Amino acid sequence: MSAWIEACAADDIDEEDVIRFDHDGRTFAIYRSPDDEYFATDGLCTHEKIHLADGLVMDSIIECPKHNGRFNYKTGLAKGAPACVNLRTYPVKVDGGKVLLQIG
Amino acid sequence: MTRGMVIVGAGECGARAAVELREAGYAGPVWLIGAERHLPYERPPLSKDAMTVADIPSPKTVLDAERLATLNIRHLANTVVEAIDREAKQVVLSDGTALPYDKLLLATGNVPRRLPGAPHGNRVVYMRSFDDALAIRARLTGGAQVAIIGGGFIGLELAASARKRGASVTLIEVQPRILMRGVPEEVAGVVHAEHAYNGVNIRCGVGIERIDEGGGKVVVALAYGRAITADILIAGVGAVPVTALAESAGLTLDNGIAVDALLRTSDPDIFAAGDCCSFPLAVYGGRRVRLEAWRNAQEQGALAARNMLGANEAHAAVPWFWSDQYGLSLHIAGLADEGRYIARRDLGDDAFILFHIADDGRLVAASGIGPGNAVARDVRLAEMLIAKGARPAVNDLVSPEVKLKSLLAA
Numbered sequence: 001m002s003a004w005i006e007a008c009a010a011d012d013i014d015e016e017d018v019i020r021f022d023h024d025g026r027t028f029a030i031y032r033s034p035d036d037e038y039f040a041t042d043g044l045c046t047h048e049k050i051h052l053a054d055g056l057v058m059d060s061i062i063e064c065p066k067h068n069g070r071f072n073y074k075t076g077l078a079k080g081a082p083a084c085v086n087l088r089t090y091p092v093k094v095d096g097g098k099v100l101l102q103i104g
Numbered sequence: 105m106t107r108g109m110v111i112v113g114a115g116e117c118g119a120r121a122a123v124e125l126r127e128a129g130y131a132g133p134v135w136l137i138g139a140e141r142h143l144p145y146e147r148p149p150l151s152k153d154a155m156t157v158a159d160i161p162s163p164k165t166v167l168d169a170e171r172l173a174t175l176n177i178r179h180l181a182n183t184v185v186e187a188i189d190r191e192a193k194q195v196v197l198s199d200g201t202a203l204p205y206d207k208l209l210l211a212t213g214n215v216p217r218r219l220p221g222a223p224h225g226n227r228v229v230y231m232r233s234f235d236d237a238l239a240i241r242a243r244l245t246g247g248a249q250v251a252i253i254g255g256g257f258i259g260l261e262l263a264a265s266a267r268k269r270g271a272s273v274t275l276i277e278v279q280p281r282i283l284m285r286g287v288p289e290e291v292a293g294v295v296h297a298e299h300a301y302n303g304v305n306i307r308c309g310v311g312i313e314r315i316d317e318g319g320g321k322v323v324v325a326l327a328y329g330r331a332i333t334a335d336i337l338i339a340g341v342g343a344v345p346v347t348a349l350a351e352s353a354g355l356t357l358d359n360g361i362a363v364d365a366l367l368r369t370s371d372p373d374i375f376a377a378g379d380c381c382s383f384p385l386a387v388y389g390g391r392r393v394r395l396e397a398w399r400n401a402q403e404q405g406a407l408a409a410r411n412m413l414g415a416n417e418a419h420a421a422v423p424w425f426w427s428d429q430y431g432l433s434l435h436i437a438g439l440a441d442e443g444r445y446i447a448r449r450d451l452g453d454d455a456f457i458l459f460h461i462a463d464d465g466r467l468v469a470a471s472g473i474g475p476g477n478a479v480a481r482d483v484r485l486a487e488m489l490i491a492k493g494a495r496p497a498v499n500d501l502v503s504p505e506v507k508l509k510s511l512l513a514a
C-alpha cells in the first residue's frame with residue numbers, strides 16, 4: 001500500500017465542486033460531492049488532456065470545460081462521446097480536516 | 105441490398121450520428137460516406153496543435169478502424185455521393201453504386217468561401233481539411249512572411265500558430281475590427297491586444313484593391329496604396345454550406361439546407377445537421393440560424409440520429425463555442441446580438457465575462473475571455489441559465505462572489 005498524501009484542507013473545496021491538485025509531476029482533480037463526500041481522479045480529461053478542475057461539477061458528474069466530455073467522478077466512468085476512456089480514480093479520506101489521497 | 109441509415113459526410117457531425125444510431129439500439133446497416141481519404145477526424149486542432157506540434161501530425165480520429173468495426177459502421181472514404189433519388193430512396197455514389205436508405209442524413213458541412221478576385225496559384229490557400237492543414241503547415245517556417253485575410257476565428261488561430269512557428273504575420277480585416285460576427289467589441293479588443301503583443305501586424309478597416317501572385321510571392325494591394333508582400337496568403341473569409349446535393353434533390357434551402365426543429369428537411373425521410381443546415385433556434389423564439397461550431401455539429405448529429413429512429417425530439421440546445429489563441433481562451437454561449445444590455449463580471453487574472461441581457465431581463469448570451477479555461481465553468485453555467493430563460497438580477501451577475509450555480513437553483 002502506498003502512503004497517503006495530504007492534498008488540501010477539507011473546506012478548500014465547496015460542495016459540488018472540484019479543485020486541481022498537483023503532486024510530484026502529476027495532476028489530480030479532487031471533488032466534494034453534494035452529499036459531502038470526497039473523491040479524486042486523474043486531473044486531465046482522457047479525451048484531450050484538458051484540466052478537469054476548470055470544468056463543472058453537477059451531482060456526481062464532472063464535465064470537461066472544452067469538449068463537454070462527462071465522467072462520473074465517483075467511479076471514473078466515461079459517460080459518452082467525446083469521452084470514451086474512463087478516468088482513473090484514487091482513494092480519498094478526510095482526517096482532521098485534511099483531504100488525503102492515495103495516489104500510488 | 106437491405107435498407108439502412110445512410111449518412112453523407114464523415115466529419116464530426118456524421119460520425120457522431122453514426123455512433124448515436126448504435127447507442128440508441130439501431131441494428132440495421134449504417135453507412136458513413138466521406139469524400140476525404142481519412143477516417144473521421146476532429147477539425148478543431150487543425151488551426152492550432154496540428155500547426156505547432158513538432159512532428160508531422162496525423163489526424164485525431166473521432167472513430168478509429170477498430171471502433172467502426174465494433175459498432176459495425178461501414179465507413180466509405182474517398183467517396184462522393186453524386187445524387188439522391190428520393191423516389192427510390194437511394195443515394196448514388198461516384199462509382200455508380202446505389203445505396204438504399206430508410207432515412208438519410210446530410211452532414212455535408214461547409215467549405216471556405218473563396219476570396220473574390222484571388223489568383224489561382226498555389227500561394228493563396230484555404231483551411232478546412234487535414235490536407236489543407238498539412239499544406240499550410242509546410243509553409244509556416246521560421247522567417248516566412250504570412251498574410252492572412254479575415255479576422256475571424258480561422259484567421260486569428262492561424263495567425264497565433266504562425267507566430268509560434270516563427271513566421272511574420274500580417275492580418276488584414278476589411279471590417280472596422282476583428283471578430284465582428286458574434287463577439288462583442290470588449291472581448292475582441294482583448295484578442296486584438298494579445299495578437300499585437302505577440303507580434304501580429306493587424307490592419308482593420310482597410311479595403312483590398314487587388315491580389316497578385318508571381319515571382320514566388322503574393323502581393324495584396326490595399327485600398328490606400330500600400331501593399332503587403334508575402335510568401336503565402338491564407339484566406340479565412342467565412343464558409344459556405346455544402347448544399348449542391350440537397351439542391352439537386354429539390355430540398356428546400358435557406359442559408360443552408362433548411363430543417364425543422366427535428367432536423368428534418370422538406371423531405372421527411374431526409375435529415376440534415378451541423379454546419380450545412382439552418383434550423384429554428386428554440387431558445388430565441390425560433391430564429392433561423394446556421395452554426396459553424398464543433399459542439400453544434402456533435403449535438404445535432406446525435407439529435408438527428410435519434411430522430412431518424414423516431415424519437416421526435418426537438419432541438420433545444422443553446423449555441424456554444426470556444427477558441428484558443430496563445431494562452432487565452434474565449435468561450436461564448438448564446439448569440440450576443442440577442443442582447444440589449446451588458447453586465448460585466450470580473451473573475452480576476454484579467455478574466456471576465458459579459459452577460460448579454462434582453463429587454464425583458466432574460467439572460468440571452470455570455471461572452472468570456474481569460475487565461476487557460478478560467479471562464480469555461482461560468483460560461484457553461486450561463487448557458488444553462490440561458491436555456492432556462494432565467495432573468496437573473498444584474499447585481500448577482502456582476503458580483504463574482506455570487507456563484508452562478510446558486511442562480512441556477514433559484
